[in-house]
Amino acid sequence: MTKPGLYGLMAEFSEPAGLVVAVGRVHEAGYRKVDAFSPYPMEALYEALGLHHSRLPLLVLIGGVAGLIAGYGLEYWASVIEYPMNVGGRPFHSVPSFIPPAFETTILFAALTAVLGMLAINGLPEPYHPVFNVPTFALATKDRFFLCIEASDPKFDLDQTWSFMMSLGARVVSEVEQ
């Protein structure tokens, strides 16, 4: 049972340990559309939520390799193909001299991929999100810890999930509007 316009239920905890235990229990109970909110990163939460590998490292590797090819390719194309020019009798294709700029573009592309990739995977920027409708949610960036079970979870039932969340030691459980 759910009701229209409901995004999910939000439980509020005042201690980090309380949140970690609760998330573990929720995950164990079979809820999957679950998210936890904390004012700082907590590794224990990732495990409790069953998060394993981020796709980011692979993307960054691809970005770095693309940067290397782009940087070296640009140097080769500009100095050997497009406008070969004899500077101090050095070869058109000066491998050692081409390494520093190619190294820098490798780092540049990899770092850009890391930042933009992180934002893209996280779906940011996202100006509106239903969780902001919870009045005390502003404290999630200060000293309060939150746990949200979405109404779209197949196991979600308004009354049952409510009482289950209350049993986890939450200060308060509130409805999150869409």
Add this chain to the structure above:
Amino acid sequence: MAESPDIAKDATSPPATPDVLVGPGHDFATVTEKISSIVLQRRTPWGWWVGFAISFGILQLLLFVVVNLLFRGIGVWGPNVPIGWGFDILNFVWWIGIGHAGTLISAILLLLRQPWRTSINRFAEAMTLFAVACAAFYPIFHTGRPWLAIYWLFPYPNTMSLWPNFRSPLIWDVFAVSTYATVSFMFWFVGLIPDLATLRDRAQSKPWKILYGMLAMGWRGSARHWHNYDTAYVLLAGLATPLVISVHTVVSFDFAVGIVPGWHATIFPPYFVAGAIYAGFAMVLTISIPLRKFYGLEDFITMKHLENMAKVMLATGLIVAYGYMMEAFMAWYSANAYERFMIWNRMTGPYWKMYWALIFCNVIAPNTLWIKNLRTSVPYLFFISLVVSVGMWLERYVIIVTSLSRDFLPSSWGMYSGTLYDWSAFIGTLGLFATLLFLFVRFLPAISIFEMRTMLPGAEPEEQKR
């Protein structure tokens, strides 16, 4: 210490124990409150206005130089033949070097799991950005007509269909410094996102809420987001570490690839990188000591932070001293007449005062930090950080000016001194640096709030039984 818990708990006085990273009696709320209130307080402290006004006044010197330079040409600066490089490259290297501490603190110390980096990384990163901005001023305006000079700096399809000469270390410099500026900015901004969300949620006035909200991009502290965020942050640190080392290596190639005696040395890259870290930590101390005093941040930037920075300064100072020693040794050992003359000329030639002042500032003065009482004295650390900054400036002066003034042929010898415009440009960039720092401290959290929360006891619960 155990017999006087009351004194140790007193949050109004600086922590009695010098070994803590966060003063006693703090929790998530007080840390958030203390740091964000510096930004969110309605009334700007009068001290801030005074400091900002002075910095902004000094910044006008830069305007004076730029206007003169653009109207009259780069002849207003002192470089001549044979000293074609003067204050412009000197100050460029000095500022870039200072910038290195920010990335070192945020990236390398993160990878080495040094928790003491946490309260100083944010403003050290900001300092890096501002120092790079000051550094960039010199090569850009050294071209005289920057808007005409872009085609040989950056590879873009231009009407002359010319491309930069990628065999030149000066082009490596362009790539290294622009990549460094971009990556440092991203590292700094990514670190700021969760704190911007804190400011968004705590700001009282609507315009600030909207502004911080836009910058925070809808950050809501989701664990799924933190997971990717952590990964991105560590990856950025891993990428920034080789980058920071490459930047000053490339800067040293500007010299080492040349054949001028005193420049053409393989020791330059490591010795420049160590010098950069040394100068950078000196600047972090110069900034953090007044900052913690003025805003009462002694609980977050504790004696332990200052002492650790002093130790890093001492260690890198010794590496730099080794570099000077090796320069002199290799000049003798190489049996190269020009190298021998070069080092002898540095010590006893027309610029001997600069050389010995440099040895005093960079070799003798930092060795006083072996003494614990001096290392833990805040006024002394402030003083020594200024001495080191002066020393590193003199080092570049000695390397650049003395080498160029006495090269292979006595017929081409010459002398150099900075003109009014050289000095104004240097002092003007100091004003730019300070102005940007004042604005940063007023509008953005100078200490990473979310990372400070992780430093508190109980922040990371033990693996719980499920």
